[in-house]
Amino acid sequence: xxxxxxxxxxxxxxxxxxxxxxxxxxxxxxxxxxxxxxxxxxxxxxxxxxxxxxxxxxxxxxxxxxxxxxxxxxxxxxxxxxxxxxxxxxxxxxxxxxxxxxxxxxxxxxxxxxxxxxxxxxxxxxxxxxxxxxxxxxxxxxxxxxxxxxxxxxxxxxxxxxxxxxxxxxxxxxxxxxxxxxxxxxxxxxxxxxxxxxxxxxxxxxxxxxxxxxxxxxxxxxxxxxxxxxxxxxxxxxxx
Amino acid sequence: xxxxxxxxxxxxxxxxxxxxxxxxxxxxxxxxxxxxxxxxxxxxxxxxxxxxxxxxxxxxxxxxxxxxxxxxxxxxxxxxxxxxxxxxxxxxxxxxxxxxxxxxxxxxxxxxxxxxxxxxxxxxxxxxxxxxxxxxxxxxxxxxxxxxxxxxxxxxxxxxxxxxxxxxxxxxxxxxxxxxxxxxxxxxxxxxxxxxxxxxxxxxxxxxxxxxxxxxxxxxxxxxxxxxxxxxxxxxxxxxxxxxxxxxxxxxxxxxxxxxxxxxxxxxxxxxxxxxxxxxxxxxxxxxxxxxxxxxxxxxxxxxxxxxxxx
Amino acid sequence: xxxxxxxxxxxxxxxxxxxxxxxxxxxxxxxxxxxxxxxxxxxxxxxxxxxxxxxxxxxxxxxxxxxxxxxxxxxxxxxxxxxxxxxxxxxxxxxxxxxxxxxxxxxxxxxxxxxxxxxxxxxxxxxxxxxxxxxxxxxxxxxxxxxxxxxxxxxxxxxxxxxxxxxxxxxxxxxxxxxxxxxxxxxxxxxxxxxxxxxxxxxxxxxxxxxxxxxxxxxxxxxxxxxxxxxxxxxxxxxxxxxxxxxxxxxxxxxxxxxxxxxxxxxxxxxxxxxxxxxxxxxxxxxxx
Numbered sequence: 155x156x157x158x159x160x161x162x163x164x165x166x167x168x169x170x171x172x173x174x175x176x177x178x179x180x181x182x183x184x185x186x187x188x189x190x191x192x193x194x195x196x197x198x199x200x201x202x203x204x205x206x207x208x209x210x211x212x213x214x215x216x217x218x219x220x221x222x223x224x225x226x227x228x229x230x231x232x233x234x235x236x237x238x239x240x241x242x243x244x245x246x247x248x249x250x251x252x253x254x255x256x257x258x259x260x261x262x263x264x265x266x267x268x269x270x271x272x273x274x275x276x277x278x279x280x281x282x283x284x285x286x287x288x289x290x291x292x293x294x295x296x297x298x299x300x301x302x303x304x305x306x307x308x309x310x311x312x313x314x315x316x317x318x319x320x321x322x323x324x325x326x327x328x329x330x331x332x333x334x335x336x337x338x339x340x341x342x343x344x345x346x347x348x349x350x351x352x353x354x355x356x357x358x359x360x361x362x363x364x365x366x367x368x369x370x371x372x373x374x375x376x377x378x379x380x381x382x383x384x385x386x387x388x389x390x391x392x393x394x
Numbered sequence: 395x396x397x398x399x400x401x402x403x404x405x406x407x408x409x410x411x412x413x414x415x416x417x418x419x420x421x422x423x424x425x426x427x428x429x430x431x432x433x434x435x436x437x438x439x440x441x442x443x444x445x446x447x448x449x450x451x452x453x454x455x456x457x458x459x460x461x462x463x464x465x466x467x468x469x470x471x472x473x474x475x476x477x478x479x480x481x482x483x484x485x486x487x488x489x490x491x492x493x494x495x496x497x498x499x500x501x502x503x504x505x506x507x508x509x510x511x512x513x514x515x516x517x518x519x520x521x522x523x524x525x526x527x528x529x530x531x532x533x534x535x536x537x538x539x540x541x542x543x544x545x546x547x548x549x550x551x552x553x554x555x556x557x558x559x560x561x562x563x564x565x566x567x568x569x570x571x572x573x574x575x576x577x578x579x580x581x582x583x584x585x586x587x588x589x590x591x592x593x594x595x596x597x598x599x600x601x602x603x604x605x606x607x608x609x610x611x612x613x614x615x616x617x618x619x620x621x622x623x624x625x626x627x628x629x630x631x632x633x634x635x636x637x638x639x640x641x642x643x644x645x646x647x648x649x650x651x652x653x654x655x656x657x658x659x660x661x662x663x664x665x666x667x668x669x670x671x672x673x674x675x676x677x678x679x680x681x682x683x684x685x686x687x688x689x690x691x692x693x694x695x696x697x698x699x700x701x702x703x704x705x
Numbered sequence: 706x707x708x709x710x711x712x713x714x715x716x717x718x719x720x721x722x723x724x725x726x727x728x729x730x731x732x733x734x735x736x737x738x739x740x741x742x743x744x745x746x747x748x749x750x751x752x753x754x755x756x757x758x759x760x761x762x763x764x765x766x767x768x769x770x771x772x773x774x775x776x777x778x779x780x781x782x783x784x785x786x787x788x789x790x791x792x793x794x795x796x797x798x799x800x801x802x803x804x805x806x807x808x809x810x811x812x813x814x815x816x817x818x819x820x821x822x823x824x825x826x827x828x829x830x831x832x833x834x835x836x837x838x839x840x841x842x843x844x845x846x847x848x849x850x851x852x853x854x855x856x857x858x859x860x861x862x863x864x865x866x867x868x869x870x871x872x873x874x875x876x877x878x879x880x881x882x883x884x885x886x887x888x889x890x891x892x893x894x895x896x897x898x899x900x901x902x903x904x905x906x907x908x909x910x911x912x913x914x915x916x917x918x919x920x921x922x923x924x925x926x927x928x929x930x931x932x933x934x935x936x937x938x939x940x941x942x943x944x945x946x947x948x949x950x951x952x953x954x955x956x957x958x959x960x961x962x963x964x965x966x967x968x969x970x971x972x973x974x975x976x977x978x979x980x981x982x983x984x985x986x987x988x989x990x991x992x993x994x
Contacts, residue, residue, distance in 0.1 A: 228596075230591075241586065242588075515931075638809065682809025
């Protein structure tokens with residue numbers, strides 16, 4: 155079934171057209187990779203989907219309902235949640251408490267149930283021992299995992315992951331990929347933006363390529379990497 | 395004192411309340427009774443200010459607006475409509491809830507800077523209404539610069555116990571905030587509003603609720619003060635010095651903590667008794683220096699020392 | 706009709722001064738993200754410097770402007786290095802509280818030094834004016850308005866045409882990038898804040914020509930600067946001129962036609978309306994998040 159549909163999304167910032175008539179649709183259970191050079195509109199698209207920006211034209215339809223224009227917390231409660239490397243954790247709170255917030259609000263759980271789910275999520279992420287540690291004191295890769303945990307706690311069906319692997323070493327990237335595959339097996343759908351090319355090519359079932367706010371290619375990873383327009387957009391940075 | 399965290403703190407608090415409740419029965423009276431009553435008032439004020447500024451991180455620079463509005467609301471209800479004090483106090487709370495809901499809705503949808511200055515401007519505007527409103531509109535409601543005189547109050551013990559009860563109430567709410575869903579939501583807003591939004595927290599609604607909670611209770615306290623003093627004028631009940639003191643007490647003690655306002659209010663009230671009357675100008679300078687020093691060197695207040703010691 | 710035009714003219718002349726007062730506030734905010742609650746105290750200090758130079762040395766208030774500029778520049782630099790620099794990267798809460806503390810210190814020290822008396826600047830030409838079609842146009846007001854415009858132009862040229870100005874703008878747009886380009890960010894902050902203090906001080910001199918001077922005049926001017934900046938757009942320096950003019954005209958008309966007594970209330974309501982319907986300012990270019 156089609157979980158998410160973008161119809162002719164256009165978003166302008168003053169004279170700059172960050173997204174132009176962008177359309178695509180997403181099936182439940184997919185892992186979709188979104189790539190494109192810097193400034194191509196990937197983050198803007200995520201922000202439109204998550205409700206941080208309202209599109210100037212076009213619609214976002216999630217599970218049959220138009221959600222474009224809703225506030226971010228409402229979109230989160232509907233089942234679509236965004237994780238990002240720029241989002242800061244709740245520093246004064248412990249790792250566990252960081253997970254309670256999305257559980258109780260986004261996930262609409264009671265305090266006790268949220269605590270249980272938080273324990274499960276910590277186990278899934280391999281962060282069992284860190285529950286009581288203040289989240290300001292954890293390492294970078296642990297922070298990324300916590301951010302992933304945050305969206306998992308919301309119970310969202312569709313996860314938008316914005317460069318959460320940035321700055322991770324190859325071992326950590328491998329671990330992250332395994333985690334994403336597990337999450338998908340549990341029934342989640344994922345849209346992924348990454349600059350770590352090998353990772354995104356490996357895990358995505360489908361790739362969409364953006365350049366200057368427009369979709370220039372769409373298809374399986376192998377097809378997309380052969381596409382001359384895509385190669386040109388990256389100015390000859392081949393996937394090797 | 396540093397061991398005042400967690401369960402032990404609750405025990406010490408309850409014991410302290412019991413002792414304080416016994417004092418008047420044991421003969422406490424006069425100046426010392428009034429000093430403690432004043433202390434309870436300040437603990438309550440600082441504690442209420444803490445709900446909003448300490449827990450959401452949106453600094454309210456105009457809480458005195460509600461203190462004054464509450465004082466006037468209670469006074470007017472009691473003088474012009476002949477209603478008893480309790481009705482007056484409740485009315486104060488309701489009026490302030492209404493005002494703060496409106497102002498909060500207008501100012502909390504954007505950055506904290508707007509809220510900070512807009513609340514300050516609100517306090518000045520409300521003061522001006524009470525000062526000039528009668529003259530402009532041609533009726534006799536607020537009493538202008540002459541102020542209002544309330545009916546005679548009961549004995550001092552009444553206010554002692556009423557405000558002591560308020561302290562228990564305010565500290566109790568703060569204690570609940572530390573562990574319940576609403577409190578977690580507020581703290582999330584303070585720590586990372588963007589992450590909160592993306593986690594499903596309805597940030598605007600929560601901010602307004604915290605602001606209304608804080609402001610309506612401050613309004614009630616204003617009503618109590620009006621009854622206690624019997625005579626109110628705008629320059630007194632809308633005095634910006636009250637805002638300053640609420641800010642410092644909470645800042646010094648530790649914003650966003652249960653005991654911070656208590657410690658800060660305790661220290662400043664007692665220190666103020668010895669310094670304030672004698673050095674009016676210097677008092678403000680000292681307060682200013684205290685704020686600057688605390689922000690630069692101990693931004694999380696005295697409570698942060700307690701947390702550090704726990705390791 | 707004459708009354709309306711007179712009121713309008715007064716408002717415009719007033720607005721120029723308001724804009725000058727607010728320019729520094731917008732600059733400090735745009736570059737460092739600092740909401741300076743002691744901003745109005747620089748207006749007050751500039752006013753007092755001008756006043757004392759006139760009363761003690763007999764120096765004409767217009768001629769002492771460069772001196773006021775310099776004194777306030779160094780004062781701003783000093784405060785920045787002593788206090789503000791240490792909270793440069795911290796959450797905004799800290800800057801509100803810190804600058805609020807500074808406000809208390811500065812205004813109460815001023816009160817101690819100079820007492821609460823109201824003072825007016827009375828140069829020989831104070832009351833002179835000329836009439837145009839029945840409208841009264843005081844010379845000194847016209848001069849202060851012209852100077853306010855010069856000040857704003859000067860700031861604009863500084864920001865857009867000098868090396869330092871460009872560095873300041875680059876830093877305000879992208880701190881990390883500026884650092885990578887070799888710009889010493891803390892030095893920029895110091896200069897930006899000092900410039901903000903300096904121009905606000907000059908605005909204070911202009912204010913001294915028009916209003917009474919007293920130690921507690923700072924806080925109302927901070928609120929005024931804030932209102933101007935909300936109208937013009939927070940962080941959007943060109944908008945401050947229009948913000949100032951709008952506020953000046955609004956206050957002038959409100960005082961003439963409604964009542965002087967409730968001017969604060971009306972200004973506050975204007976502020977609320979702006980925040981509800983157009984928080985980005987009249988031009989929509991102000992910073993919101």
